[in-house]
Amino acid sequence: MSTVVDRSRLGALRARLVGWAARRYLAWRSRRGLDPVTLLPDHALMPLRRDGLDPVPALREAREDAPVRHFPLPFGVTAWLVTGHEEARAVLGRTNGLSNDFSHLVGQAGVQEGQNPGGLGFTDPPEHTRLRRLLTPEFTTRRLARLGPRITEIVEDRLDAMEALATAGEPVDLVRDFATPIPSLTICELLGIPYSEREEFQALSTARFDVLGGAAAFDKISESLVYLRGVVERQRVEPGPGLLGQLIRDHGDQLDTDELAELADGLLTGGLETSASMLALGAMILLRDLDSFALVRDEPDAVHGFVEELLRYLTVVQIAFPRFATEDMTLGGVAISAGDALLVSLSGADRDPRLTPDPERFDPRRPPTPHLAFGHGIHRCIGAELARMELRTAYPALLRRFPGLRLAPDAAPLDDQPFRTTSIVYGVDALPVALA
Numbered sequence: 001m002s003t004v005v006d007r008s009r010l011g012a013l014r015a016r017l018v019g020w021a022a023r024r025y026l027a028w029r030s031r032r033g034l035d036p037v038t039l040l041p042d043h044a045l046m047p048l049r050r051d052g053l054d055p056v057p058a059l060r061e062a063r064e065d066a067p068v069r070h071f072p073l074p075f076g077v078t079a080w081l082v083t084g085h086e087e088a089r090a091v092l093g094r095t096n097g098l099s100n101d102f103s104h105l106v107g108q109a110g111v112q113e114g115q116n117p118g119g120l121g122f123t124d125p126p127e128h129t130r131l132r133r134l135l136t137p138e139f140t141t142r143r144l145a146r147l148g149p150r151i152t153e154i155v156e157d158r159l160d161a162m163e164a165l166a167t168a169g170e171p172v173d174l175v176r177d178f179a180t181p182i183p184s185l186t187i188c189e190l191l192g193i194p195y196s197e198r199e200e201f202q203a204l205s206t207a208r209f210d211v212l213g214g215a216a217a218f219d220k221i222s223e224s225l226v227y228l229r230g231v232v233e234r235q236r237v238e239p240g241p242g243l244l245g246q247l248i249r250d251h252g253d254q255l256d257t258d259e260l261a262e263l264a265d266g267l268l269t270g271g272l273e274t275s276a277s278m279l280a281l282g283a284m285i286l287l288r289d290l291d292s293f294a295l296v297r298d299e300p301d302a303v304h305g306f307v308e309e310l311l312r313y314l315t316v317v318q319i320a321f322p323r324f325a326t327e328d329m330t331l332g333g334v335a336i337s338a339g340d341a342l343l344v345s346l347s348g349a350d351r352d353p354r355l356t357p358d359p360e361r362f363d364p365r366r367p368p369t370p371h372l373a374f375g376h377g378i379h380r381c382i383g384a385e386l387a388r389m390e391l392r393t394a395y396p397a398l399l400r401r402f403p404g405l406r407l408a409p410d411a412a413p414l415d416d417q418p419f420r421t422t423s424i425v426y427g428v429d430a431l432p433v434a435l436a
């Protein structure tokens with residue numbers, strides 16, 4: 001018994017030491033404006049790499065070799081890469097012995113006091129439970145239903161804007177003109193950002209796209225928190241119709257301005273890039289797969305199956321928030337020690353043949369699978385239904401308005417479009433299209 005306690009204490013001590021060294025090093029790099037991801041050795045980036053829309057074959061080989069596999073990282077961190085579907089589900093669903101709070105490791109590197117990027121994802125119970133309970137009522141099907149007509153309008157407005165560009169002989173970029181503004185404006189609606197402030201919000205949220213920007217990205221986090229704090233202060237005087245106004249009305253005395261701004265920022269972080277990447281990459285699938293194109297355009301009910309398969313196949317959030325073992329445990333037959341990090345490869349798990357047969361094939365008629373594109377367990381995506389609403393509205397509207405939609409004739413082939421190379425949220429930076 002005492003050996004177990006000693007090992008756990010040793011693990012915690014080691015994690016603290018590693019954290020201290022990592023923090024100093026990351027802060028040093030961040031002061032010089034160096035991107036933290038570039039310090040990872042090449043093999044550590046493998047789970048983030050793709051070949052077009054597909055995870056690289058090394059991810060499949062890792063899963064076939066061992067669904068929970070030792071994964072060396074710098075600073076002497078002992079990490080495990082989880083690529084099996086069953087094992088991934090077990091880690092994400094586990095409620096004790098794992099922590100999402102990794103402030104001991106990289107938390108404050110480059111992020112100054114008061115810049116905490118609000119994140120349910122980096123919070124453990126009981127704090128996580130308290131914050132998540134405040135948000136849950138805003139994400140019920142009934143509350144979200146009020147956004148349905150607004151999402152339709154947002155999509156139609158974007159289609160009008162694309163048509164206007166094409167009529168004027170201007171290039172149309174599906175990322176810039178469709179995939180990015182739709183989730184950004186939807187989050188404005190969700191939060192209740194007044195129309196007069198939307199341009200500023202749009203500019204900030206687009207800048208937040210730079211997830212790998214190191215020091216620059218932290219500046220944007222800070223800027224968006226300052227902006228959101230201003231929104232909260234204004235809504236304290238006059239609560240608006242959205243989520244922020246509702247939270248102020250119901251819990252204004254329990255939540256300070258910083259907490260509210262951080263919650264809003266967490267929704268922006270969680271909901272923007274993910275949905276935008278899905279919209280853009282999903283459009284690529286429609287452009288390359290004529291069967292799916294016709295299905296989504298002509299059969300209104302088929303969009304449900306198409307979107308579910310898209311979520312599984314693309315799994316744009318490639319890795320879940322890292323989990324840290326707070327006690328020794330066995331997972332997938334592997335002994336994990338307190339202090340070890342678990343990296344769950346959602347994109348690996350969703351291509352596991354134990355989840356569905358022939359998982360490397362995109363099949364919009366596949367029966368729904370219990371995929372992990374939105375995670376699982378207490379940190380499962382709170383915006384999953386909202387994201388589905390956006391996707392289910394956007395694609396059929398796009399194809400019905402522009403039944404001749406295709407890659408711009410002078411554009412590089414689909415496989416050569418500017419895909420992100422090592423981004424936690426996989427995506428593409430531009431997608432030039434012709435509308436007819």
Ligand code: HEM
Pocket residue numbers: 092119120121122132187190266267268270271272274275278316317319320321322346372373374375376378379380381382383384386387388
């Ligand atoms: C297709 C779009 C989306 C995808 C693929 C996606 C994916 C995910 C995944 C995989 C997680 C869990 C990560 C983990 O357990 O480590 C997550 C959590 C989260 N997502 Fe999403 N998401 C999407 C859209 C949204 C939207 C629209 C919002 C809100 C407006 C949102 C807000 C959040 C938040 C706040 C969390 C943290 C939940 C918690 O820790 O309790 N997401 N998302």
